[in-house]
Amino acid sequence: MRHIKRITLTLMIISLLCTLPSCWDRREVERLGIVMTVGIESAPGGKVRVIVQNINPGAIGKGGGGGGLMGGGGAGGKPYRNRLGEGNTIFDAIRELSRETPRQLFFAHNQVIIISEEMARERGLREITDFFERHPQIRRTTWLLVGKGPLSALMDEPGRLEDNPAQRVVGIINERDLTSQYAVQKLGDFLEMMESEGSQPYTAVLERKINKAAPEEHKNRLAEGHIAEPHQNVQIDGTAIFRRDKMVGWLNSRESRGLLWIRGKVRGGVIDVPNPDQKGQIIVLEIIKSKTKLKPEIKDGQIILTADIAVESNLGETTGELDIVKPETVTRLEELQARAIQGEIESALARAQEEYGVDVFGFGEALHRKYPRQWKEMKSRWSELFPEVQVQVGVKAKIRRTGLITKPTEPKQR
Amino acid sequence: MxxxxxxxxxxxxxxxxxxxxxxxxxxxxxxxxxxxxxxxxxxxxxxxxxxxxxxxxxxxxxxxxxxxxxxxxxxxxxxxxxxxxxxxxxxxxxxxxxxxxxxxxxxxxxxxxxxxxxxxxxxxxxxxxxxxxxxxxxxxxxxxxxxxxxxxxxxxxxxxxDVKDWPARSIEEPPSEVLVRGPREGFTETLRTNTSLIRRKLRTPDLLFRDIQVGRLTNTSVTIAYIKGLADPSLVAEVISRISRIEIDGVLESGYLEEFIEDSPFSPFPQVLHTERPDKVAASLLEGRVAILTDGTPIAMVAPASFITFMQSPEDYYERFYLSTAIRWVRYIGFVISLVLPSLYIAITTFHQEMIPTRLLISLAAAREGMPFPALVEALLMEFTFEALREAGIRLPRAVGQAVSIVGALVIGQAAIQANIVSPLMVIVVAVTGIASFMNPAFNIALTMRLLRFPMMLLAGTLGLFGVMAGILAILIHMAGLRSFGIPYTASISPLHLSDMKDVAIRAPWWAMDRRPVEISSKNRRRQSPGLKPSPPDTNKNKG
Structure with missing residues (x-):
């Protein structure tokens, strides 16, 4: 009997223990407002404006592929919802949002954080990063982007292939190695760079562009059931560079790749070189891998950085004749490619060193690693020293494969 | 007159x-x-x-x-x-x-x-x-x-x-343990037939049958079978003493005895192995275990049993070892699935949404849009329906039973989804769990999992993954402390015996499995001589 009493008591205690604190943080999936994108703009009066992009699961499940975005559809037709809140801080603004959001905002799957260019340039990121670091739901792997123009427009550009704009942006970023023409950062990496003394942060810029694939005539008359192409699209264009937390400048595609070469982050992309066999024609080389070695040196007070870059590429396309079978041609192409890469790097260096004077390349970090003692004196005036740094670029290019054919098909003369 | x-x-x-x-x-x-x-x-x-x-x-x-x-x-x-x-x-x-x-x-x-x-x-x-x-x-x-x-x-x-002759079932294929490859005979209700089936497999004078009468009114014959020299004499003595101790008015099935001879009577885990197969009993005897045959039931008990023995099917030893190893791992995974899959689903979907891949979360959210019940209730509802269908399918006459289980599953599953009562993913989870629990070769441990699944689901629904882990740890601690006739329930794994891994982690080919399990037959470990690995004839020698 005592046995049974003891067991009953234990069971009762366990079951009560379960119910006492039970479910306090329980949240059902369908009660979540899953946030895919957070956009942050500055608002007048030192306030911030937060736009969150919620997915609308109902529309995704039943929409039959989630198409039909342009038409707006009825209720539940749009697979995402943007909501805007304003407050003194981000958290303020988000809590403000809960007054109009029927579901608890859930940030753990947030894919992209977009900071408006205005905010980044004028007020800096210092006042907003704390929230993202402190909030347990925000991941450090979230992509951080600078958005051009009003974010409400940027975040409401409907995609066709993806369910919501955030997924489209992530999709674009995931394929960044196809061009390597912009340098994008994850939130965590960006914050680390911001904190570093020997490096300045940078990240890619998101902007709207007119979709030329949408025919003008469709604007007015549409066949029934026809879903028109959106007239606007989003794209990532170039790289925003920062001094500490404030955006100071912008690198175009070519300069961005120059930055990536020095950072050793080029994993793909194409390079145009002049055709050595036929003047005026172009050869396109496809980068397959690259490796960068950064060697700092201090010689007579002059800081010299040597960037050794080894590139491997494939022949991608040629206009005009090309006799790739000849080893001389290959060597010549490799030289041309090296020169093209050097040009890209130099343009980036020129922009960063001469125009903006911000060390986005991480030269300071490289120096810190090799000359820790000297760096201590240097770091306080690094922004003055950086423009004077002499950079020597050495590129070793190698062409591996030539594709399926050796000689292009020639139209024969009759 | x-x-x-x-x-x-x-x-x-x-x-x-x-x-x-x-x-x-x-x-x-x-x-x-x-x-x-x-x-x-x-x-x-x-x-x-x-x-x-x-x-x-x-x-x-x-x-x-x-x-x-x-x-x-x-x-x-x-x-x-x-x-x-x-x-x-x-x-x-x-x-x-x-x-x-x-x-x-x-x-x-x-x-x-x-x-x-x-x-x-x-x-x-x-x-x-x-x-x-x-x-x-x-x-x-x-x-x-x-x-x-x-x-x-x-x-x-x-x-x-001796003029005994009563109507008895003939030897048939054991319905609860069907194999593709292996003997097709199973035990019957007649004790003598059963002992003869074992005797036919083990033609050695060392195979001993010892009878004990149990049951004041039923006078049921219980035969303890073992191989002299393989089974630990103290184990045999223990089995005999535990059975002789029993004073009950009737023994109608071996289950009556099982509850009297277990080490931990309150444990949800079975501590003796059940089988209907003479070959399984013979194999167990060859490992040094003791079989307990009860008159009037085709179910024989084998003791001591460790957790691993419940995962081993006779077919493992008849099929090629690559396949057997793979199947065994499928079974291990299935075992875990049958215990924790619904609770993992509940825990992750109600507490840890950040763990789900984004796209899965979106489709999950889309599927659960407009669901009236929380995941826990939904899971309990579906599991209960599944268990009910299963029970109904077993109890009904065979012809009707099959129809009920198929139609019931289809109708209830399909209709429940269309009526927006349960989400399709939940149906998948319940179905996979059900299939996984059928995978087990030992029916009794599958029943244990079936039972433990429900407290696990409640734990998951109240405490999330923390609860699931607490539940798993509680089960593991309990299992580690369990004994079957003095042998650790988790034998071969804890205490770890690397030589036993040949029959736990993998099913080594027969020529490599030259030793018996450590805990069972510590005195007579060698099963066969080593170095029996076959090889092709030496062709060079033949030519010479």
Whole structure:
């Protein structure tokens, strides 16, 4: 009997223990407002404006592929919802949002954080990063982007292939190695760079562009059931560079790749070189891998950085004749490619060193690693020293494969 | 009609006239008088014996008292007692009554009373099995087990003649343990048949069967089988002592015994292995385990059992080892799935949404849009439906049962989704869990998982993954402390024996599995000589 009493008591205690604190943080999936994108703009009066992009699961499940975005559809037709809140801080603004959001905002799957260019340039990121670091739901792997123009427009550009704009942006970023023409950062990496003394942060810029694939005539008359192409699209264009937390400048595609070469982050992309066999024609080389070695040196007070870059590429396309079978041609192409890469790097260096004077390349970090003692004196005036740094670029290019054919098909003369 | 019979008839009639009170008393004596009968010697006087027997068995309509006269020693009166329906009538008439009644006549009437026993036993009865019984208890027990008891006036013993033959199921394929490759025979309800099935596989004098009678009223024979020299003598002694300890009025199935001989009676885990397969029993005996066969059930028990033994199917050892290893791992995974999949689903979808890949979360959210119940309730609902369907499918007649389970599953699953009561993912989870729980070769441990799944789901629904982990840890701690006949339940894994891994982590080919499990047969570990790996003939040598 005592046995049974003891067991009953234990069971009762366990079951009560379960119910006492039970479910306090329980949240059902369908009660979540899953946030895919957070956009942050500055608002007048030192306030911030937060736009969150919620997915609308109902529309995704039943929409039959989630198409039909342009038409707006009825209720539940749009697979995402943007909501805007304003407050003194981000958290303020988000809590403000809960007054109009029927579901608890859930940030753990947030894919992209977009900071408006205005905010980044004028007020800096210092006042907003704390929230993202402190909030347990925000991941450090979230992509951080600078958005051009009003974010409400940027975040409401409907995609066709993806369910919501955030997924489209992530999709674009995931394929960044196809061009390597912009340098994008994850939130965590960006914050680390911001904190570093020997490096300045940078990240890619998101902007709207007119979709030329949408025919003008469709604007007015549409066949029934026809879903028109959106007239606007989003794209990532170039790289925003920062001094500490404030955006100071912008690198175009070519300069961005120059930055990536020095950072050793080029994993793909194409390079145009002049055709050595036929003047005026172009050869396109496809980068397959690259490796960068950064060697700092201090010689007579002059800081010299040597960037050794080894590139491997494939022949991608040629206009005009090309006799790739000849080893001389290959060597010549490799030289041309090296020169093209050097040009890209130099343009980036020129922009960063001469125009903006911000060390986005991480030269300071490289120096810190090799000359820790000297760096201590240097770091306080690094922004003055950086423009004077002499950079020597050495590129070793190698062409591996030539594709399926050796000689292009020639139209024969009759 | 003989004089004796007439007297007997009168006696019986008198008995009928007796008050019901006395009848009850007689009944009670019949029921609880076995201890007294054990010590009651068989009398020299037939009438006295008959009186006792009539008192004990006489009320039974199926007990037959056949009186006849043996043509020996002055026409000795004799009575044959047997239970109708449990005997072979041909043997009774042709091999007992006929020789004694007719053929003994040739031996002449003149033989003395002293010669009577010898003549009856050795010259008269032609049936094969004849034993002596000196006490009435023996006689009654034998008669009730299907033997015939012969009493001859003037002999102070009963002759127990083996004439057992009752309708019994023939040997069939064991329905609960079907194999693709392997013997197709399974145990039956008859103990002798079962022991013979084992004996046929292990033709060694070292295979021992020891009988114990259990059950005050059922007198069920329980046979303990082991191989001398392989099974630890202390284990055998332990099994025998645990079974002899049992004092219960009836044993109808081995499950009765199981609950008496377990080490931890409150554990949800089975501590003895069940099987219907003689080959599985034989294999266990060869590892040094002990089998317990119970009369009246085709389910044999094997002890000691460790957790791993429940995961091993006989087919593992018959199929090629690559496949067996892979299948075994599928089974391990299935075991875990059958325990934790619904609780993981509940925990992750209600507490840890950040763990789900984004796209899955979106489709999950889309699927759960508009669901009326929280995931826990939904899971409990579906699991309950599944268990109900399963139970209904088992209990109904086979033809109807299948239809019910298929139609029920389809209709309930499909309709529930369309009515937006449960999400499709939940149905998938429940279905996968169900399939995983069917994967187990041992039905009893699958039942344990089936049962433990529900507290796990509640834990997941209240405490999330923390609860799931707490539940798993509690189960693991419990398992680590469990013993089966003194052998650790988690044997081979904890305590870890690397040589046992050949039959745990993988199923090594037979030529490599040269040792028996450590914990079971520590004294006689070698199964076969090493170095038996086959190789092709040396072709160079042949050429030379």
């Amino acid at each position: 003989s004089r004796l019979t007439r007297i007997l008839m009168e006696k019986r009639n008198r008995g009928k006239k007796e008050s019901p009170k006395r009848n009850e008393k007689a009944g009670s004596r019949q029921t609880y008088g076995m201890e007294k009968l054990e010590k009651l010697p068989v009398s020299k006087r037939l009438a006295e014996n008959l009186d006792i027997l009539k008192n004990v068995l006489g009320l039974n309509s199926d007990v037959v008292f056949r009186t006849f006269r043996i043509e020996l020693a002055n026409r000795a009166e004799a009575v044959l007692v047997y239970v109708d329906g449990m005997i072979e009538k041909k043997i009774i008439s042709a091999e007992i009554i006929k020789p004694l009644m007719l053929e003994s006549r040739m031996a002449g009437m003149g033989c003395s009373k002293e010669q009577l026993l010898d003549l009856v036993e050795n010259s008269g009865i032609t049936a094969s099995g004849v034993k002596h019984a000196n006490f009435m208890g023996n006689v009654v027990a034998s008669v009730l087990y299907g033997d015939a008891a012969l009493f001859v006036d003037g002999l102070d013993l009963g002759l127990i003649i």
